[in-house]
Amino acid sequence: MNVRLYLWQRLTAALLVPLVVVHIAVIFYATRQGMTAADILSRTHGSIVWASYYAAFVAAASIHGAIGVRNVLTEWSPLNDRRAGWFAVAFGLMLVALGLRAVAAVVLS
């Protein structure tokens, strides 16, 4: 872990704090209301707000998770730094792809 990765990880972490707190509150609310898929989707469809919010969430979580995974690999697996780096990038890209697809799914479909 060098200064560049450190900054990206700590800064995305700081960004994630409010994003996660709001997300947990939203989930509490949704489960308490017993919302169905229809209820949820009616709220997310065409919503710029939800799209932006969750797109930012996906981006931050993907970067943060990828760097975290990289650390775990360099410290706990026999992979060297470069290989761990590639794996982490692949993992991060996968999260971005699946995540933005999910955002599109609830905002566009």
Added chain:
Amino acid sequence: MLAELSVSVWRGAEAGRYETYAVPQRESQTVLDVVTFVQRHLDPTLSYRFACRVGVCGSCAMTVNGKPRWTCRTHVSKVAGGGRLEIGPLANLAVIKDLTTDMAPFFEKWQQAKGVFAPSKTRHDAIAQIRPDSPARLAADAAIECINCGVCYAACDTVRWNAEYFGPAALTRAWTLVNDERDGGNAARLQAVAASGGCHACHSHQSCQELCPQALNPTASIAGLKRRAAAAYLKGEIKT
């Protein structure tokens, strides 16, 4: 009838085993007293290090019941639960023999972290006037009393997991120099600690702070380095 301690001591090198000795328990006995007793009366082939035996040199650090400690300052009564002691060499360092370890990597990392004063003046210049209460000097003084005993290095999870990591002691010394107004080597030093294996690898687990016998706080020193290196990176003063 004096109570007896059952003391397991590591014998061998990387490959080896614990051997058990019966050592009479005495009042105010320290773990160093126990090891010395074994070597003098039970097994003269036992190898171990000590010097001052009063807690100022840092030579006698060993793993006592799983934790790195100064053996001269560890009272047996405080750690020998049920009259048992397990004594081994410091962790995270290659074992030379029995309780002695090869401290070379510890000191090499000191150099790699640029924990070395880089003078900016000569004997012909005026003596630097350093205010002892300036924030930088206070920060340096809070971290300066390290005697290189290796306890923090042995306690550190990140040292254990990451062979490149400089470790708490080397980084703490680098931090004191970052705060030393007389030092002229900060550009290279920040570059060194911002690299892979430098201060940013620290996970702030704080085992170092918990166990440092000098009551230093390497986590805080390293946190200071992290902030300084990050600021320098953002300003373009160092590169990755």
Added chain:
Amino acid sequence: MVHRLSGLALAIFLPLHFLALGLAIDGEARLDSFLRWSDQPLVKLAEGGLVFLLTVHLLGGLRVLVIENLDWRDGQKQLATLAAAVSAIIAFIFLARVF
């Protein structure tokens, strides 16, 4: 360690979470049937576990951010225990609400 393990667990869970949400692409019926499937007690328990992991990871991360950027020195162990307790309470509330 808790921080690292919860992070790993979340990293494994997240792609699955994204895939579940992606079911909406096939229309709300697919997502709805998944939501109804997830109404079972065991799944709800797992979801409670996930909320716990997320909260624990968040609070552990806050601890790191505080240690590295503010002047807190001692008492971090107590902070860690407090963090775990808060997580447990939040997770419990979540579970209680959905039963």
